[in-house]
Amino acid sequence: MKKQQRHWYHYLWIWSIIYFSLGFVNILFAWLGLISFCLPLIFAIGGGNKLFCNRYCDRGQFLRVMGSQVGLSLRREMPDWMKGKAFRYGFMVFFFAMFFNIIYVSWLVGSEIQGIQEAVTVLWTFQLPWNWTYSAGITPWVAQFAFGLYSLMLTSEIIAIAAMLIYKPRSWCVFCPMGTLTQTICKAKYVPTTI
Amino acid sequence: MGKLSPRHAVVDSNMCVACGTCADVCPTGAMEIVSGVFAKPTEEKCVGCGICAKECPASAIRVEVRS
Numbered sequence: 001m002k003k004q005q006r007h008w009y010h011y012l013w014i015w016s017i018i019y020f021s022l023g024f025v026n027i028l029f030a031w032l033g034l035i036s037f038c039l040p041l042i043f044a045i046g047g048g049n050k051l052f053c054n055r056y057c058d059r060g061q062f063l064r065v066m067g068s069q070v071g072l073s074l075r076r077e078m079p080d081w082m083k084g085k086a087f088r089y090g091f092m093v094f095f096f097a098m099f100f101n102i103i104y105v106s107w108l109v110g111s112e113i114q115g116i117q118e119a120v121t122v123l124w125t126f127q128l129p130w131n132w133t134y135s136a137g138i139t140p141w142v143a144q145f146a147f148g149l150y151s152l153m154l155t156s157e158i159i160a161i162a163a164m165l166i167y168k169p170r171s172w173c174v175f176c177p178m179g180t181l182t183q184t185i186c187k188a189k190y191v192p193t194t195i
Numbered sequence: 196m197g198k199l200s201p202r203h204a205v206v207d208s209n210m211c212v213a214c215g216t217c218a219d220v221c222p223t224g225a226m227e228i229v230s231g232v233f234a235k236p237t238e239e240k241c242v243g244c245g246i247c248a249k250e251c252p253a254s255a256i257r258v259e260v261r262s
Contacts, residue, residue: 043231050231054215064219068250083210083253171252173214183213186231 013061020157023150027133027143030150037099037178044182048189053179059160060170066161067169078167078174088175095156095177098124102148110141117144121151122158202243202258208233210255217247217256 022029036059040052053060067073081087108114118131134143160172173179204217204225211233218226218234225240226247234256248256
C-alpha cells in the first residue's frame with residue numbers, strides 16, 4: 001500500500017484556528033469567512049465538482065485532525081434522520097435564511113434604521129459581548145455584517161465540533177449547508193457517462 | 196489486469212454526500228469522487244480493506260464479497 005503524500009493543502013486546518021483567532025482580535029477579519037462561501041460555489045458552478053470539500057475545506061480537515069489524529073471522536077453512528085434528505089435540505093434552508101438575515105440586518109444598520117450590535121450571537125440564542133474587537137470609525141454596516149458572519153461561522157463550528165465529538169470525525173460534512181448546496185449543483189450539472 | 200481482491204467497497208450513491216473522506220483515507224488511492232456527486236472505487240485498486248467504510252460519516256459504504 002502506498003504512503004499518502006502530504007501536500008500544502010493538507011495543512012489548511014490551521015486556517016480554522018487562525019480565522020477564529022483573528023475574529024477575537026478584530027471583527028473585520030470575519031469577512032474572510034466569505035472565502036468558505038465563495039470557493040465551494042466557484043468549484044461547483046465552474047468545475048462541476050466538490051473539490052473544495054474534498055481537498056481544501058479547512059473545517060473538514062480540522063475535524064479529521066481533531067477526531068482521527070488527536071482521537072477526540074467517540075465515532076458513534078449518526079442517527080438515520082440526520083443523514084436523511086429532509087434534515088440535510090432543511091438545515092441548508094435554515095442556514096441560508098440566517099445568512100440572508102445577516103445581510104438584511106446589515107442593510108438596516110447601513111440605512112440607520114437600526115443601531116449596530118457589538119455582540120456575537122452563538123447558536124442563534126446566546127449573545128456574547130465582543131465589543132473590544134470593534135472600534136468606532138469603521139462603517140457600521142461593514143462591522144455589523146462582520147459580527148453576523150462571525151456569529152454564523154462560530155455557531156456552525158460549535159455544531160461541527162459537537163458532531164465530531166459524538167459521531168464520526170467528519171459527520172458535519174453530512175449536513176454541511178455548503179456541502180449540500182454544492183452537491184445539489186453538481187447533481188444538476190452531472191451527465192452520467194455510459195461505456 | 197492484475198488479480199482482483201476477493202472483497203471490495205460498494206458505495207450507496209443515494210447516501211453518499213461526496214465529502215471525500217473515503218478518498219482521503221483510502222490507502223491504495225482507489226476512491227474517486229465522480230463530478231462532486233458520489234464516490235466510486237476503482238475496482239482494480241480496491242483491496243476491500245474497509246477503511247473507507249469505517250470512516251464514512253454518511254455510512255454510505257459497505258464492503259462486500261465480489262460476485
